[in-house]
Amino acid sequence: MRVLVPLDFSKEAENAYEFAKKQGWEVIVLHVLEEGLLESIYPFFSIPSLDFKKFVEERKEQVENELEKYDAVKRIVKVGKCWKEIIKTAEEENVDAIVMTRRGAGLEEVLLGSCAERVVRHATKPVLVV
Numbered sequence: 001m002r003v004l005v006p007l008d009f010s011k012e013a014e015n016a017y018e019f020a021k022k023q024g025w026e027v028i029v030l031h032v033l034e035e036g037l038l039e040s041i042y043p044f045f046s047i048p049s050l051d052f053k054k055f056v057e058e059r060k061e062q063v064e065n066e067l068e069k070y071d072a073v074k075r076i077v078k079v080g081k082c083w084k085e086i087i088k089t090a091e092e093e094n095v096d097a098i099v100m101t102r103r104g105a106g107l108e109e110v111l112l113g114s115c116a117e118r119v120v121r122h123a124t125k126p127v128l129v130v
Contacts, residue, residue, distance in 0.1 A: 002026040004095045012101035016130045020099045028074040032085040083118035090125045097126040
Protein backbone atom coordinates (compact mmCIF):
# COMPACT_ATOMS: atom_id res chain seq x y z
CA MET A 1 0.00 0.00 0.00
CA ARG A 2 1.23 3.49 -0.89
CA VAL A 3 0.33 6.30 1.53
CA LEU A 4 0.82 10.04 1.86
CA VAL A 5 1.91 11.28 5.28
CA PRO A 6 1.73 15.06 5.73
CA LEU A 7 4.38 16.26 8.18
CA ASP A 8 4.56 19.49 10.14
CA PHE A 9 7.46 18.20 12.29
CA SER A 10 5.25 17.91 15.38
CA LYS A 11 5.47 14.84 17.61
CA GLU A 12 1.97 13.86 16.51
CA ALA A 13 2.92 13.93 12.83
CA GLU A 14 6.03 11.89 13.62
CA ASN A 15 3.74 9.29 15.20
CA ALA A 16 1.64 9.12 12.01
CA TYR A 17 4.82 8.59 9.98
CA GLU A 18 6.04 5.87 12.36
CA PHE A 19 2.63 4.16 12.25
CA ALA A 20 2.72 4.01 8.44
CA LYS A 21 6.29 2.68 8.40
CA LYS A 22 5.44 -0.04 10.96
CA GLN A 23 2.68 -1.25 8.65
CA GLY A 24 5.27 -1.77 5.93
CA TRP A 25 3.58 0.74 3.64
CA GLU A 26 5.37 2.79 0.98
CA VAL A 27 5.42 6.31 2.39
CA ILE A 28 5.45 9.63 0.59
CA VAL A 29 6.05 12.53 2.98
CA LEU A 30 4.69 16.00 2.33
CA HIS A 31 5.26 19.30 4.07
CA VAL A 32 3.09 22.27 3.14
CA LEU A 33 4.36 25.79 3.73
CA GLU A 34 1.18 27.74 4.43
CA GLU A 35 1.02 30.90 2.32
CA GLY A 36 -0.75 32.95 4.99
CA LEU A 37 1.63 31.86 7.72
CA LEU A 38 4.66 32.63 5.55
CA GLU A 39 3.33 36.12 4.88
CA SER A 40 2.84 36.72 8.62
CA ILE A 41 6.32 35.58 9.67
CA TYR A 42 8.21 37.12 6.74
CA PRO A 43 8.78 40.52 8.42
CA PHE A 44 10.21 38.83 11.54
CA PHE A 45 12.44 36.17 9.96
CA SER A 46 13.87 37.89 6.92
CA ILE A 47 16.74 40.23 6.34
CA PRO A 48 16.02 43.64 4.73
CA SER A 49 17.52 42.76 1.33
CA LEU A 50 15.57 39.49 1.03
CA ASP A 51 12.37 39.70 -0.99
CA PHE A 52 9.37 37.50 -0.19
CA LYS A 53 9.86 35.12 -3.13
CA LYS A 54 13.48 34.49 -2.11
CA PHE A 55 12.39 34.04 1.52
CA VAL A 56 9.91 31.32 0.45
CA GLU A 57 12.55 29.58 -1.70
CA GLU A 58 15.01 29.56 1.20
CA ARG A 59 12.37 28.16 3.55
CA LYS A 60 11.53 25.44 0.98
CA GLU A 61 15.19 24.45 0.82
CA GLN A 62 15.38 24.26 4.62
CA VAL A 63 12.32 22.00 4.75
CA GLU A 64 13.64 19.81 1.91
CA ASN A 65 16.78 19.27 3.98
CA GLU A 66 14.72 18.46 7.08
CA LEU A 67 12.70 15.87 5.12
CA GLU A 68 15.88 14.00 4.17
CA LYS A 69 15.84 12.23 7.55
CA TYR A 70 12.64 10.36 6.62
CA ASP A 71 12.83 6.98 4.94
CA ALA A 72 10.31 7.67 2.19
CA VAL A 73 9.86 6.77 -1.47
CA LYS A 74 9.33 10.47 -2.16
CA ARG A 75 9.69 13.75 -0.25
CA ILE A 76 7.59 16.72 -1.35
CA VAL A 77 7.44 20.36 -0.26
CA LYS A 78 4.63 22.59 -1.50
CA VAL A 79 3.42 26.11 -0.83
CA GLY A 80 -0.32 26.70 -0.45
CA LYS A 81 -3.29 25.86 1.74
CA CYS A 82 -2.49 22.83 3.86
CA TRP A 83 -5.63 20.79 3.27
CA LYS A 84 -5.86 21.61 -0.44
CA GLU A 85 -2.24 20.66 -1.09
CA ILE A 86 -2.61 17.39 0.83
CA ILE A 87 -5.65 16.39 -1.21
CA LYS A 88 -4.07 17.52 -4.48
CA THR A 89 -0.84 15.65 -3.76
CA ALA A 90 -2.72 12.47 -2.82
CA GLU A 91 -4.42 12.57 -6.22
CA GLU A 92 -1.25 13.46 -8.13
CA GLU A 93 0.73 10.67 -6.49
CA ASN A 94 -2.17 8.21 -6.76
CA VAL A 95 -1.78 7.03 -3.17
CA ASP A 96 -4.07 4.45 -1.62
CA ALA A 97 -4.65 6.53 1.51
CA ILE A 98 -3.64 9.58 3.52
CA VAL A 99 -2.27 8.90 7.01
CA MET A 100 -2.25 11.96 9.23
CA THR A 101 -2.60 13.23 12.73
CA ARG A 102 -5.67 14.87 14.16
CA ARG A 103 -3.73 17.87 15.50
CA GLY A 104 -0.57 19.45 14.23
CA ALA A 105 1.82 22.11 15.37
CA GLY A 106 0.09 24.40 17.86
CA LEU A 107 0.35 27.88 16.33
CA GLU A 108 -0.55 26.71 12.84
CA GLU A 109 -3.65 24.90 14.10
CA VAL A 110 -4.79 27.94 16.07
CA LEU A 111 -4.29 30.32 13.14
CA LEU A 112 -5.57 28.11 10.35
CA GLY A 113 -8.14 25.77 11.88
CA SER A 114 -8.09 22.04 11.56
CA CYS A 115 -6.30 20.91 8.43
CA ALA A 116 -7.15 17.28 9.22
CA GLU A 117 -10.86 18.05 9.47
CA ARG A 118 -10.87 19.63 6.02
CA VAL A 119 -8.88 16.78 4.51
CA VAL A 120 -11.31 14.22 5.95
CA ARG A 121 -14.30 16.15 4.61
CA HIS A 122 -12.98 16.83 1.10
CA ALA A 123 -10.53 14.06 0.17
CA THR A 124 -11.55 11.45 -2.37
CA LYS A 125 -8.88 9.10 -0.98
CA PRO A 126 -9.38 7.28 2.35
CA VAL A 127 -7.97 9.19 5.31
CA LEU A 128 -6.61 7.40 8.37
CA VAL A 129 -6.34 9.77 11.30
CA VAL A 130 -3.97 8.46 13.98
